[in-house]
Amino acid sequence: MIRALVADDSALMRRHLTQLLESAGGFTVQTARNGVEVLEALQSFDPHVITLDVNMPEMDGITCLSRIMSEDPRPVVMVSSLTEEGAETTLQALSLGAVDFVQKPGGTISLSIDRIHRELLMKVRSAATTRVRRSTGLRGRLAAQRRRPAPSGPPPQVSFAGCRPGLVLVGVSTGGPGVLEEILPRLPKDFPWPVLIAQHMPSSFTGVFARRLNDLCAVSVVEVARQMPVEPGTVYIAKGDADLVVTRRGIGYSATPLPQSDAHIWHPSVTRMVESALALLPANRLIAVQLTGMGDDGAEAMARLRAGGGLTIAQDEETSIVFGMPQELIKRGGASAVLPSDAIAEQLIGWLRAPEAGTRTGERRRGS
Numbered sequence: 001m002i003r004a005l006v007a008d009d010s011a012l013m014r015r016h017l018t019q020l021l022e023s024a025g026g027f028t029v030q031t032a033r034n035g036v037e038v039l040e041a042l043q044s045f046d047p048h049v050i051t052l053d054v055n056m057p058e059m060d061g062i063t064c065l066s067r068i069m070s071e072d073p074r075p076v077v078m079v080s081s082l083t084e085e086g087a088e089t090t091l092q093a094l095s096l097g098a099v100d101f102v103q104k105p106g107g108t109i110s111l112s113i114d115r116i117h118r119e120l121l122m123k124v125r126s127a128a129t130t131r132v133r134r135s136t137g138l139r140g141r142l143a144a145q146r147r148r149p150a151p152s153g154p155p156p157q158v159s160f161a162g163c164r165p166g167l168v169l170v171g172v173s174t175g176g177p178g179v180l181e182e183i184l185p186r187l188p189k190d191f192p193w194p195v196l197i198a199q200h201m202p203s204s205f206t207g208v209f210a211r212r213l214n215d216l217c218a219v220s221v222v223e224v225a226r227q228m229p230v231e232p233g234t235v236y237i238a239k240g241d242a243d244l245v246v247t248r249r250g251i252g253y254s255a256t257p258l259p260q261s262d263a264h265i266w267h268p269s270v271t272r273m274v275e276s277a278l279a280l281l282p283a284n285r286l287i288a289v290q291l292t293g294m295g296d297d298g299a300e301a302m303a304r305l306r307a308g309g310g311l312t313i314a315q316d317e318e319t320s321i322v323f324g325m326p327q328e329l330i331k332r333g334g335a336s337a338v339l340p341s342d343a344i345a346e347q348l349i350g351w352l353r354a355p356e357a358g359t360r361t362g363e364r365r366r367g368s
Contacts, residue, residue: 001028002027002128003048004028004030004047005029005041005049007033007050007053007061007064008079014031021121035067068097069096069097073097076132084204090205091177100174100175103116126174168288169289171288171289172293173322174292176292179320180213182341192233194231194235196235196244198272203239238257240268245273246281247276253281271297286311288310290312291341292321294322299325303332303333311337311351314337315341
């Protein structure tokens with residue numbers, strides 16, 4: 001049985017979430033009204049997973065999360081509103097170590113709970129099996145964020161002279177905000193290929209997320225809310241609740257948002273993005289990166305990209321919050337390299353500063 005701790009200051013919300021989990025089977029549920037009760041329950045109940053509201057009396061969700069991750073790490077799923085303020089707070093929580101988030105029901109709670117029923121169960125079950133690591137706590141994490149961007153990135157003399165034009169395509173889901181905050185600030189301002197990212201995320205989050213990343217990175221980071229030409233030194237975040245595809249623009253290419261495709265399960269769709277790039281560019285002018293997340297979105301398309309002469313990276317199991325997406329790429333023989341998150345930017349830089357970027361000379365697997 002999965003021991004789930006439901007933390008919310010609303011008695012009605014606690015009751016609905018408890019009924020949802022218990023009726024699904026496989027859960028033993030205890031509730032808490034605030035962060036203080038959550039910390040007490042860590043010892044008395046020893047939960048496998050926690051659903052955590054942000055706004056609670058006595059101790060709010062962010063402070064509570066920071067204490068959990070620094071003192072007794074457990075998988076936490078944030079229950080968040082989809083307002084811009086809610087998005088900012090949720091992204092902060094994900095940066096502090098929360099595994100995932102679900103939309104906080106609004107309006108008639110019982111009807112809203114029905115709409116998120118499947119998503120909440122899937123994310124809570126997945127989170128319960130996730131390994132989490134101890135963090136330095138809120139004060140230390142926020143201090144580290146103020147010092148960014150100062151990762152151990154490439155020296156300023158790195159040259160990309162002679163690098164052929166191409167695209168980096170990144171697919172990511174659960175755990176994505178934290179790992180992207182680790183990888184992207186390591187890219188130099190003159191990184192020679194545009195980077196397109198399909199991160200499974202609602203539309204109210206992606207603009208906030210792009211602005212947050214832009215503040216952390218030497219490269220520019222923008223949300224693709226309209227068609228825009230792709231340029232070196234720029235990262236393009238797909239707008240949530242839509243799909244991002246590569247289209248031709250004169251002698252160059254554009255990042256173009258399209259309505260969600262019913263043929264794809266997850267959105268923004270990694271598969272659709274990679275397939276659109278393969279339809280326009282030779283595979284050896286593409287690099288695909290499959291990061292942490294549930295499911296197999298993008299795995300088959302990235303495997304085809306590698307088979308056609310392109311390069312691919314799968315994030316390793318140790319640093320993935322959820323190993324599903326990278327594992328599916330590896331299973332298909334589609335990973336040129338399997339790397340921890342802190343080595344991915346270095347590998348991208350190494351491939352593109354090589355005399356023949358896009359060759360297979362750089363293929364490797366960590367530990368081999």
